[in-house]
Amino acid sequence: METESSRHPTIRGVYALADTSLLAGAELIARVEAALRGGAAVVQYRDKSVDSARRLTEAQALRALCARHGATFIVNDDVDLALSVGADGVHLGRDDPAPALARVRLGPRALIGATCYDRLELAPAALGAGADHVAFGRFFPSSTKPGQIYASLDLLRAARASLSCPIVCIGGIRADNAAPLVAAGADALAVGNALFGPGVDSEAAARALAALWKR
Ligand SMILES: Cc1ncc(COP(=O)(O)OP(=O)(O)O)c(N)n1
Numbered sequence: 001m002e003t004e005s006s007r008h009p010t011i012r013g014v015y016a017l018a019d020t021s022l023l024a025g026a027e028l029i030a031r032v033e034a035a036l037r038g039g040a041a042v043v044q045y046r047d048k049s050v051d052s053a054r055r056l057t058e059a060q061a062l063r064a065l066c067a068r069h070g071a072t073f074i075v076n077d078d079v080d081l082a083l084s085v086g087a088d089g090v091h092l093g094r095d096d097p098a099p100a101l102a103r104v105r106l107g108p109r110a111l112i113g114a115t116c117y118d119r120l121e122l123a124p125a126a127l128g129a130g131a132d133h134v135a136f137g138r139f140f141p142s143s144t145k146p147g148q149i150y151a152s153l154d155l156l157r158a159a160r161a162s163l164s165c166p167i168v169c170i171g172g173i174r175a176d177n178a179a180p181l182v183a184a185g186a187d188a189l190a191v192g193n194a195l196f197g198p199g200v201d202s203e204a205a206a207r208a209l210a211a212l213w214k215r
């Protein structure tokens with residue numbers, strides 16, 4: 001049986017973006033749990049508010065939920081919050097603390113993701129500075145974070161050919177547009193709206209995404 005101490009968190013498969021602009025109040029836990037039942041393997045808590053009390057409560061609850069399901073739990077942006085709740089790691093972009101600082105604070109076992117947008121050349125620097133996995137995107141139009149630059153399948157193929165770390169794809173990903181990303185070497189697909197948008201059956205959506213690796 002897997003125990004807390006024997007668990008080896010990884011970045012692989014359906015990476016659920018638990019974004020509080022999509023998931024308010026009680027919906028947060030209920031729908032993330034549904035996505036976990038459907039096969040989500042990673043959960044990222046993404047909350048852009050400054051309500052530190054709510055952020056702590058929500059991150060603690062998600063951390064406990066992920067532990068019960070054997071899923072990896074990542075906090076977006078906030079190294080201190082990740083440390084406070086015992087998250088498996090943190091995801092950082094260009095406006096966030098540097099991966100090197102996160103590595104020092106979180107230790108050698110932490111999972112530290114770095115966004116590389118549409119730029120493969122950012123990856124070696126991020127990995128050299130303490131990140132252990134990278135993300136590229138957006139691949140499709142995203143209503144959750146509009147206006148981002150597009151990454152291409154060619155970029156993903158080049159990244160797969162040159163990087164041995166886990167690669168996450170993000171941005172407008174759904175079960176019906178994601179197969180080329182998996183074929184090009186994505187290890188994980190970070191998905192917000194297609195899992196947690198209004199009216200979406202989060203369990204069924206996660207199951208359909210997880211099936212992409214079983215073809
Ligand atoms: C898995 C994953 N990839 C990319 C991002 C985007 O990070 P960032 O550029 O720091 O933007 P914000 O999400 O913080 O607005 C991400 N969060 N997760």
Ligand SMILES: Cc1nc(C(=O)O)sc1CCOP(=O)(O)O
Nearest residue numbers: 137138142144145148172192193
């Ligand atoms: C948080 C984030 N970062 C992006 C980037 O391109 O860097 S796209 C994005 C939102 C992803 O959510 P959805 O699956 O709803 O499009």
Ligand SMILES: [Mg+2]
Nearest residue numbers: 077092093096
């Ligand atoms: Mg960020």
